[in-house]
Amino acid sequence: MFNTKMARPLMAATLLGSVLLAGCSGPKTLYQWETYQAQTYEYFKGEEAKEAQVEALERDLQKIKSTGKAVPPGYHAHLGMLYAGLGKDDQMVQQFNTEKALFPESAPYMDFLLKNAKKGAGQ
């Protein structure tokens, strides 16, 4: 059994430890970013195949969903554009609609893209 004289410094040490640990959680962000920004840079550089870019973004999406945090703005729209480039129009439409549902601010632009895609004239 502990005697109180021993327990007090022990408690103090535990408290100090948990304070340090709490400080470790890092700054909170509104979104879970994963490699979204790096993927947009890849897209601009155009060195990596679109299939590989889709794969990386879908894999990250599963990670984000498993933590329950928010997907960054533009993520689904970017994925939709990649699907359009691969001729997968159903997935493109689905991604643009998801962007719209998560971020109503994107609605006019997503509607513009969907309308142009329907015309078959690309974006």
Next chain:
Amino acid sequence: MNLCTLRNLMGLLAVSLLVGCATPKTVDYSAYKQARPKSILVLPPLNESPDVKATYSMLSQVTFPLAEAGYYVMPIAVVDETFRHNGLTNPADIHGLSPAKLNEIFGADAGLYITVKEYGTSYMLISSATVVTASATLVDLKTGTTLWTGTARASSEEGNNNNGGGLVGMLITAAVKQIINTSTDAGHPIAGITSQRLLSAGQHAGLLYGPRSPKYGTD
């Protein structure tokens, strides 16, 4: 020192680096507060540096600070594709479009016009530094009114003053760093720091928090 203390220290260092850059000036926020933009369209940055990578390297780093400040950021690569499909590949031409036209197509409340003034590594006798400097103007796309302007700079040489090894040692270090800096696109991570200094909310003379931030309306 355990890992946690180290991480806390690094966090502090990162914060002090971010803080160290704010330039003291007074800003008139009245037009900005009246406009209350929710969404931001970032145009491909103008590039005044000799490095052709600057425009898209910088553009790829802006979504994080703007979104974390509480704004909806139009998907940068998708936006760039839309410009390309309409024959617009030159940032200067895109910056020349009328705000009303941009508002009509993208439905964004505000446009962010960025100019990269310095990007990349310059080799000097004693040291070689990778530097990225950029300025930005936030414009209300419905009215064309300027809401905010800012400038920021970041360098690989910040807090890097331990010159041991004498003159020859320094020359070798500079030459080696030049090779590393140019071969790995060293400007890109530095552009990330510049972008966060330029576009994070909650700093002096910085952008205001947007509607998606819990701190919206507190500044």
